Amino acid sequence: MSRYEKQALEGVERFNRVSKTTNIGLSALFIFFAIICLMPVILVFMISISSEQSIATYGYRFWPKEFSLEAYRFLWESKESIMGSFIVSIVVTVLGTIVGLLLNTSIAYSLSRRNFKFRGFFTWVIFIPMLFGGGMISFYITVATVLKLKDTLWALILPMAVSSFYIVMLRTFFQTTVPDSLIESAKIDGASQFKIFTTIVLPISLPAIATVGLFLTFAYWNDWYNALLFIDNNKLVPLQAMLNRIQNDIAFINDNLSTLGASAAELIAKLPSESVRMAIVVIVVLPIACSYPFFQKYFISGLTIGAVKE
């Protein structure tokens, strides 16, 4: 584009802008929306650094009357239970992302080869589950009773590892960005498909792999559902599921206040205090909130590749 054209285009853009008042109005509106989206995170953080006393007397506040790091000290001291959950979360996230990447990329590569004879068959294999499912109950029975994965980390890892959405995304990427000539020439040199896949295709597809890897990482870190279904053992509960359990215990106590009577107070005393609960929420949210702005562009590219239909 020549300089003149560029200037002309800028002129057009300037001419085509909305009026100044509209701009101010829209800006204010979007700042308002942005605040609504960020506010809860700030509030929960502030609660986590409030003293118990101040929560009890003044309720939750955006600016606590009395600051305290007691909640974080408590978390640090009760390492066994909370650190245990933290480690489970990390192990599941790391292992899950690796397993997921292996399973999704390998079949996506096969599907991306146009001369692959069984391409049609494998396309159906990934396409049918997008439309039709067996339902939650038979899924539960399959994992818990048939595979006997109940109370193992595999119950948290395997069910989420593969997604037709990721496969379609990766396949489209392999098809559009890996040149056929590159693969053909490697084949002439006698390379097997495994070799081509691992030494040529994967290294040049890093952006797509990063995208799917991020999707998987966030999905595993945020998962509480599989733990809710399959994990009873206290030592294998990830952070998110732990938050869910605390919440259920509170709901149970509240629903049964009349029957529990005096023991209700005792039960509540055993649960983590409010600031500690909010501190756990902060620990769960912080890695996400700090990292997603930098990875955003991968997500956006992933979403736009995924939306390409065929």
Add this chain to the structure above:
Amino acid sequence: MDKQNKVKRFKVSRDDIELTLLALPTTIWYLVFSFFPMIGILIAFKDFRMMPGKGFIASLISSEWVGLTNFEFLFKTPDALIILRNTVCYNVIFIILGTVIPVALAIAINQLYSKKLAKTCQTAMFLPHFLSWVVVSYFLFAFLSYDKGIINQLLSSMGQSSVQWYMDPKYWPYIIVFMHIWKSVGYGMVVYLAAITGIDQTYYEAAIIDGATKWQQIRYITIPLIKPIIIIMFIMAVGGIFRSDFGLFYQLPRNAGALFNATATIDTYVYRAIEGTGSMAMSSAAAFFQSVIGFITIVTANTIVKKIDGENGLF
């Protein structure tokens, strides 16, 4: 000659074998986690019980066929109407608002003078998408808690009496819809914004020369050009009309029994069966219903869209 060609076409090359081997582990995953559970749909037509000492398949085979009895029972319970109504009504609202609001916001944010401000706001609005419903339910609790929540503090500072948010179902349709939009609007905006930025600028230049106003540009250029992506998102949403976001309906109300009428959906109902408080057979019937109707709606929506305008189907 013809025969020879055929033989050649069906000859499996070394490549095919290697590519099949590459696809095999994932195919096994699909067989185990997607296709095998589909057998479980039979539970809906059986008087299913796990036989002690027998596996799932053996129990399934030896339990008695009961035809459509489970469905009959399901639709006779007073709960059925509530869970169906909730699932469908919430989804209809979600589909309408979940299309209109992100499209409108994506177009609007594209008009801001300051690109930096637009980027910052968009990033902030994308945050809820990355959070789990468990975490969001804690956020909500910080606002709605009876004795400590921000909303009740505001109400009492204005001289109003506090509200028992987790006891009164009448507020929950609004809360559920608001929280759904809160969590999903950033994602929708990103999708539509990507489509809008992909539009060729020369269309707008031509329109300006012809004296088109901003509204006309939006109406006759932007919306028609992002229509395919709107339709894809719409069909996918319609296909899920009998499904509900389990986290949204299970986590946000904190499992409070008082809110059942406003927050129970097919998925929370099915979960109760797994938990042991509901009927396995009836929940399977509900799940089967959900799967089949979902499949039919997605195919129907796709056909209708294709009839109306040729190419814009999903498949």
